[in-house]
Amino acid sequence: MTVAPEKNELVVPEGHVKLVIDGIEVVAPKGELLIRTAERMGITIPRFCDHPLLDPAGACRQCLVEVEMGGRPMPKPQASCTITVADGMVVKTQVTSPVADKAQQGVMELLLINHPLDCPICDKGGECPLQNQALAHGRTDSRFVDRKRTFAKPIPISTQVLLDRERCVLCQRCTRFSAQIAGDPFIELLERGAQQQIGIAEEKPFQSYFSGNTIQICPVGALTSAAYRFRSRPFDLVSTPGVCEHCSSGCAERTDWRRGKVMRKLAANDPEVNEEWICDKGRFAFRYTGAADRVLRPMVRDKATGELKQASWTEALQVAAEALTKARGSAGVLTGGRLTLEDAYAYSKFARVALGTNDIDFRARPHSREEQEFLASTVVGTTPETGVTFTGIEAAPTVLCVAFEPEEEAPIVFLRLRKAARKGRTKVFHIGQWTSPAVEKTFGTLLATPPGGEAAAVDALSSHAPDVTEGLGKPGSVILVGERAAQVPGLFSALLRLSEQTGARIAWIPRRAGERGAVEVGALPTLLPGGRLVADAAARAEVEQAWGLEPGSLPDVPGRDTNGIIEAAANGELRALVVGGVDPYDLPDPQLALKALRTADFVLSLELRHSAVTEFADVVLPIAPSVEKAGTFLNWEGRRREFGTTLDGTGALPDCRVLDTLAVEMDADLFTQTPTAAAGDLARLGTTSTARAAAPTVESRQQSLPQSDGQALLATWRQLLDNGSLQEEEPHLAGTARRVVARLSEHTAEVLGVDKAETVRVSTDRGSVTVPFEYADLPDGVVWLPGNSGDVRVRRELGALHGSPVNVHPGGTE
Incomplete structure (x- = not known):
């Protein structure tokens, strides 16, 4: 017989418990830490060592509370960051308990015995939890009259992380992050008792891709950034939310700047993507925008002297427009993989409308026709609702990484893999060449194969590694494939067969931030925006109508890929090249790429800094970096990662604006004057209902080892x-x-x-x-x-x- 609960009585669902905190009844999930339950109620319990993404440590004791169980108080205050909720528990925090308040004041007094009061010069001053909690929960006076402990400082934990040991409160956040999250346990607690301190193992520097996170989560000024140390005060900075431009994860960031200059970047909290972490590349690699070789003014090559000279925008655009108008139908467009969604769309539209060509490709790296077919048939149109996500990876029972090195190519994917594997939820397998750090730190199993033999290894899984095939057959399992797969004939086809056989979903994770968006907007020789096929008459008609073009205006023959564009330009078949921030040395054949740039009648380069293309360019147009423009990155999940302008009024223009103005000079309208306008124009196209590309069907082959000596x-x-x-x-x-x-x-x-x-x-x-x-x-x-x-x-x-x-x-x- 079920008794109905009395009015206002809390219903306790299965798997939950009921307890009282500060006189208020609350229901919480079994196993939840007491400090989390209090947070959900809006009660802030002071703490230093506690972090929601780290295992509990109970190191600082600042979060002490009074606890009663079964009507009997526990003999002393308990650390709320280590004790879990229980049915019938009665808890009194510092809000209602003089005992808890006194205990917290005592812990704070103990911490301040050794902690220096150098807040005016400390990098953490103004955003320091110790400052805030000393004010809120500490004593108003000090009874300490002796000399404080001092150490030589700073100690370089690495070239970018510096340690002031005397400020450390031994919360162990840094050591737990290193060991638990990053898997780089080089920073540890040394000595014992009063001599205990943070340090590094001898001859083992803290060489981690995630070391900057220890600076951000340090609750005091013990760990500081060598690049930011003593450069600014927190209250002098303006903070702007942003998105990382360095890989396809699309991590949420916070950019802090002053007087038109970026001073630092911090991880923002986004549970769906990067949680509260970013890699060191995303955190520290931002000074390129102020490099001495940055292009700030348009440049035009003087026909008499052969030298590039600064010119006005009007002159540069007129010269470029005249040359490209003459080359219409005989020009190739190489966009690279760093563009925002809006900028890539502008290149895609510029190629079709202004240049009358489908010779456009974003892949400034080794690539293949098989990869192109895979992207067109499998990747385009996927979203977090229909495809693989970060949280999906974390929940997957089995993950197979193929031609993909997660720690090197998508660090936040690596952190999710490690998190899932460390908690025993996920088995990770890697088809690769050696047990790299990523294999070790994701507790993975290496399925070793010679380079080029990955496709044959995938086909042989059912016979040679049936446990992998069986694992991939479990619901929610995932296959992660990187851009290196384009160098292995038959690999994409083999993965599609494996996916069909097991039911595991495939996620393509490129290395560059703009590649996923470039697929979506048709920066490929066979695709129009939205995955529409160039060869599909109905798709072309749909795009022509949306773009306000005459029927039959769009070219109907699929274009050349990057290799084809380079070869055609080198052979004189293409008269002009439009290059959007592409490094020739990233291409499969750099020497042929340089020959193409040298041979083409006209080269237009849209670039941020001087590069190998600048030497051959006839016109150079400067463009804005991501901090000086707004836009959207489409991350590997297909998730929109929008960001606004951080540094305004610099005079730098986004690619979409430059291309729109250039198109006007060529008597064409792109309607991409701003990122907002470009996004609106793209949105008007909507999604396609026309035919999808066929999946690739390339046979795999066994890679044979060289027979020649040496x-x-x-x-x-x-x-x-x-x-x-x-x-x-x-x-x-x-x-x-x-x-x-x-x-x-x-x-x-x-x-x-x-x-x-x-x-x-x-x-x-x-x-x-x-x-x-x-x-x-x-x-x-x-x-x-x-x-x-x-x-x-x-x-x-x-x-x-x-x-x-x-x-x-x-x-x-x-």
């Missing part, structure tokens, strides 16, 4: 911190980049005769690089190199790709 297959991918231009002007950040080494198995090193050498020379007929080497669990006959780190620039120096044969000899030999 040869190996090259495995390569880019590291998070490398030679990328957006990381320049950041010496502190560069200091935490991973070592530049080659990696081989011991057997391969012995066979190649390099086992007794200190360095190895890796070469092709294009060039060579010489680097130190380390042993790793690579397949035999394989050598690994970072793609673009230090002196190792694989495509620039070797002209090689992932899976290419290379020569390997001891360093110093010819």
Whole structure:
């Protein structure tokens, strides 16, 4: 018999308990920490060590409260950050309990015995929890008259994190973050008792991609940023919400600036995406906007002298418009992967309307037709409601990473994988070449395969690794594939077959921030905005009507991809190139790209800084970085990540505005004068109901190892911190980049005769690089190199790709 609850009596659902906090009845989930329950009621209990994303520690004791169980008080105040709620519990916080209030005052007094009162010079001053809580919950006077403890300071935890030990309150937030969240436990508690302090292991620097988070979560000024230290006061800064421009995760950030200059970036709280974390690249790599080689004025090449000279916008646009009008139908557009959704849309529309061509491609990297078909058939149109999400990854029973190095290519995806695996919810498998740090720190299982053999490995899963196939068959399982898959013929097709066989959903995670949006807006030779096929007459008619064009105005023949555009320009088939911030050395064949730039009759470059394209450009038009414009990034989930202008009035223009004005000079209307106008124009197109592209059906092939003496297959991918231009002007950040080494198995090193050498020379007929080497669990006959780190620039120096044969000899030999 169920008894109906009396009026106003709280109903306790299954899995919940009822307790009383400060005289108020409340229902809470079983296992919830008491401090969380109080937070939900609007009761703030002071704390230092507690953080909602870290395991409880009970280190600081600032959150003490009175607790009664079964009508009997516990013998002493309890730490509310470590005790879980229980049925019938009665809790009194500092709001109603003199005992709890006195206990908290005592803890605060104890902390201030050793903590220096140097708030006016401390970087944390003005935004310090210790300051705030000392005022709210501390004594009004001090009984301490002795000398405070002092240490030599600061100690460099790394090149970008500095430690003032005397300010530390031993809350252990930094050590717990490092060990639990990042998986880089190099910072630890040292000594014992009164001598206990934070430090690093000898000869083990805190070389983590996430070290800046320890600065942000430190509740005092113990951990500070080398780049920001003593540069500004919090109350002198203006804070603007933003979105990270460095990878496809689309992390929420807060940009703090003063007098027209960005001073620092902090992680913003977004539970659906980055929670409260960002990587060090997103946190520290922002000074490129003030680089000395930034392009601030348009430039036009003087025909008489051959030199680029500064010009007015009017002159530069007129010169560009005249040349591109003559080249209409014979021009290619390379947009790169850094553009916002609105800017990429402007390039897509400019190519079709102003230039009359489908020769447009955003992929400034190795790519393939198979990848293009995969994007058109599988990726375009996906949203967080229909596809894989961050929270979906965290909840997945099985995750398979293929041609994807999460810590290097999408750090927040890596953190979600590690979080899920550490809590035992998720099994992670990696199809790759060696047990990289990401494999280790996600507690993953490596399915080793030679570079180029990933497709065959996927096809062989059911027979060679049935536990993986079985795991992927569980509801919610996920397959994550990176952009390196474009270098492996048949891999996208094999993954689609695996997805169909197991029911696991596929997520494509590119490395650059703008690539997912570029797919959506048709910055591909076969796609119009919204995934409409160029070859579909109904789709073209739909776009023509929305754009106000005459029927039959849009070109109906699919265009060339990046490789095709480069080859056609190098052969003289294309007369003009429009380049939007593309580095030729990122392309599959940098030498051919340079030849194309040299051969084209006219090159227009829209760029932020001087680059390899500038040398060949006939007109250079400056564009705004993300902090000087508004826009939207579409992250890998298909989630819109909108941001406003941080630094206004700089005079810098977004790409969409520059292209719109240029199109007007060419007697064409884009209606992309502002990011808002471009977004509105794109929205008017709506989603397509026309035919979708067919999925790729490329057969996989088994990769054979080189038979020649001294040869190996090259495995390569880019590291998070490398030679990328957006990381320049950041010496502190560069200091935490991973070592530049080659990696081989011991057997391969012995066979190649390099086992007794200190360095190895890796070469092709294009060039060579010489680097130190380390042993790793690579397949035999394989050598690994970072793609673009230090002196190792694989495509620039070797002209090689992932899976290419290379020569390997001891360093110093010819």
